[in-house]
Amino acid sequence: YPRNDLLYADDQAGLISEIKARLDIPADKKVVLYAPTWRDDEFIARGKYRFDLQLDLNEMQARLGDDYVVLLRMHYLIAQNMDISGHEGFAYDVSSYGDIAELYLVSDVLITDYSSVFFDYAHLQRPMIFFTYDLEKYASTLRGFYFDFEAVVPGPLLKETDQVIDYIEQIDTKSVAYQEKYDRFLERFCSLDDGTASERVLAELFPSTAQSTIEDETTETE
Template sequence: MVKKLKKMNLVKWVSRSLLSLLAMLPVRKKLVLFESFSGKQYSCNPRAIYEHMVAENPDFDLIWSVNKRNVKHFEENDVPYVKRLSFKWFLIMARAKYWVSNSRMPNWVKKPNHTIYLQTWHGTPLKKLVADMEEVKMPGVNKDEYIRNFHKEVAQWDYLISPNHYSTEIFKRAFDFKNKLLETGYPRNDALVNHNHAAAIKKIKEKFSIPESKKVILYAPTWRDHHNSGPGDYHFDLQLDLKQLQASLGQEYMVLLRLHSFISKKLVLDVDKSFAIDVSNYYDINELYLISDLLITDYSSVFFDYAILKRPILFFTYDLEEYRDDIRGFYFSLETEAPGPLVKTTSDLIKEIQSLKNPINSYEAFRKKFLSLEDGYASKRVVNEVFNMKGE
């Protein structure tokens, strides 16, 4: 173990030194490096900003940082990329004028002085974050160390995007963020406003061979900090009884299961693919939102985004007391403010689905508080602020 730790620290030192050395090279003022969930996806706010810039800012050189195991989608769709942690990646990281990411960089990464770091983050928080957390139950780190490392990374962020004023106040405090905060709405949600129409939905459904006669349930739960086999190795214990769901709803519905990107172990489903599909590796959840007739989630921030569509949301909160009181803690009462009912069993979920009511005129207070900026133009606002800078 000691040898492993020494080797790990040596690798970090060499990597940090290489990045610092290459940063002495001339800056490329129109080069932008994008990354989503540590290079695992082509998704979220970085994707929305990238696609806006491709269309509106063709003079920029745009490239993605991608984990070597996740290059397939980028290659198939001609999205320019560099393999994360390759020598070329270090060279681009060091010379790029801009970084755009929705999650933390490795803790050994030191941003060059000439680089502008746009941190988009990836959700409106229900769960307590960083300095607001009473306990840290992630493996391999204690609370003080976790907060210290996180705040060290945050000090490098030049810009941080916030989807609403509620999040702004939390981000400033929990992240200890002191630079330019952009309260613009989330760029990734532009698609939920601009592509919420029959033609786009039909095209996406065809990708998954979903019959037109079937309604779609999207199940998108969050991860559990304490369900792990070590650092970076989280698992998910599926409590949703798919066989029971199929017996009751199989004629009318099919289910798409989307696990959090932290989950490393693939689900083994005990029902036929004609009823349930694991879409955890699909590159962008926005398309899954668009084709879904209802969302089942728990404590994930996905419900804030999905509420833009004004479709039913059900909360499968079988471990509510444990998660809220012992694992993470919440910023508000889910029981009183959630835009949908909370249930604890598959049987109760089925009853709620069978008696669904149109929520279009419901939860207006929720939408006013959290979604007032989601008008389809967040990407434009962010790009105009960060990239059309005086003197550039």
């Protein structure tokens, strides 16, 4: 996917520093990205949506705040109802941030659930946590899955905030248990990406332009 080319950028360290500065994230803090899926039943009336953040930010800040910040990437229909006051400097609302790939790049760990974001984030080969507090309901009555979710996803399925925090506090050792599963996931879903998808798309859509660009780059290099 062209959108994932950024995840294969050569100067990742430089890009991460730039993005952190843009978001006003301290350079010495690790980053947790929480990007859950949209739930169809999160509405009060037509055009009105409720929001219930299931992660306990108070507990997360108390236990992780010295080393981490949390980026919250919510669906636009509910993001406007999110209140993170009192968590300034720890929780950041990045729901309207333009390019989610930049948020992937700057994050050290992803917390998601059934969202397709984990297919993209996996390219970075960084730890993922699946916060599936409503797994049974989602699987049976809300949407369901088109593959064996529990068997395929390369990370733990957790239902409580304290479980999520415990995992993050020991993430280097705990994530090792999912390495084999992660490798299978990468081979199945990520093996065709190499950071040059945009170039190949341009070559197919505008072959003459793409060839000219390649020739110009070659001349400049020489």
